[in-house]
Amino acid sequence: MMGDTKTMNMIEAINSALDIMLERDPDVVLMGEDIGYFGGVFRATAGLQAKHGKTRVFDTPISECGIIGAGVGMAAYGLRPVPEIQFADYIYPGLDQLVSEAARLRYRSAGDFICPMTVRSPFGGGIFGGQTHSQSPESLFTHVCGIKTIVPSNPYDAKGLLIAAIEDNDPVIFFEPKRIYNGPFSGYYDRPVEPWSKHEASAVPEGYYRIELGKAGVVREGEALTILTYGTMVHVVQMVVAEMGIDADILDLRTLLPLDVEAIERSVKNTGRCLVVHEATRTSGFGAELAALVQERCFYHLEAPVERVTGFDTPYPHSLEWAYFPGPVRIASAIEKIMKD
Template sequence: IVSEAAKLRYRSAGQFTSPITVRSPYGGGIFGGQTHSQSPESLFTHIAGLKVVIPSNPYDAKGLLTAAIEDDDPVIFFEPKRLYNGPFDGWHKNPVSPWKTQELAQVPTGKYTLPIGKARIMREGSDVTILCYGTMVWVSLAGAEHAGVDAEVIDLRTLVPLDIETIETSVKKTGRCVIVHEAPKTSGFGGELSALVQERCFYHLEAPIARVTGWDTPYPHAFEWEYFPGPERVAEALKSVMTGGR
């Protein structure tokens, strides 16, 4: 249904639009098991005409959802399940803290919108750029602190359309890039991000682009959070790119 909705503008020669917003819980970290903890965002970014939004906090969620509902094109709105009850400090074993203590949870009661296709710089830095979204925004912030690296953390917020200008500006400034997402590495959206950064920032890169992702193959008798990137893995990638990928 979503795929056909995305084609409506093209198939009608611009005579009809398809203002449909589909909300869906997304991602893992809540012990939902293999079936209920998937991250299928790359499947939907492959559908021409479909916009893909993944907020990381309540303020962005309301503003982006309002914008999605008002958009004339179909939007799939992924809501990270790990963040429903509150943010966490990036360490999967630790409990969440209440959203009410967080600045990004101070949501106005009135209507407001945020532009679809505009990233948020969550942390400014000069050493390396981290591209992330959803739950992994908080993991990336913790990983940068754990590594002691002056990382610029960019919350993409929307994958399609992608704020490539903000990405390009940051990577050209830092000269290094680490991509973090929950989904498995093979055919994950990080591959698309890596290709775009390489195409646009090749002569500015001082180290190979690194991807920190979920494992392609789960292993038995492991806790669910062990499938997903944690601050330690992010910190390892940061240290690697800081030494030229060695």
């Protein structure tokens, strides 16, 4: 089913996934601000309206509450809507619709209705967007029962996970790290970070394939240290580990909910040390949940306390964006601390 591979960045892989699902399932519809004729602010839906028509790929008013609310109604009546929220920072007006309606529809109706809706949204930093275009709100959604939360880190995973999300019968939040939309990040490091994952960055099958939700990706196998991360930080971690020569086991969580607890437990029990890295703010970030989980399940195997490297507990800065990111210096310092204990 997968067919030949093609060189794709993450934007192109997402576009390919949407194109395939529009072709395979007549119930799939795309909706959002500027996603139709214009093809989206990041061009993720470019060409899809021209190919599939204005009833399948259509623009909406600037109303996140309306976009998600309409999506819930469409899903309840049998469609598989894929709303786009232009930036994750703008998802909050639709939060009540997601939490009170989408997440609870299956349970409130005793299974009579489902909500197969996938909400796509660019998130995180990378464009100097500051407080209104750079937030990472993933932990808000992992706290909500009934919603699945996905954060891919490379084009291959982005396509396979998005297809699986659209086919899932529960609502899914699909956060896309815009810092790596167009390939390995540039302007901050002297060279691209390779490899992206166990798959070649550019080798994305042109056809249909899916990646099971709830399964972490093993980016690198090692015996000395477990690093739990996702999204953009997968690439930063890989670079630091390569430069330090640390025999680290790097897990790309990919789906934060459902979480691959078995993979985490297996890795930490083997290495005895654990570092968590994410871009979101530290307090109540998803890393706190990961650290608690590791402590509960792996305490007697730990050789050192679990460490976290995260964004700072401050509003997102415009001009100091690269200082806000968990970068090589802070990650390397945390690794050195863990390995000394």
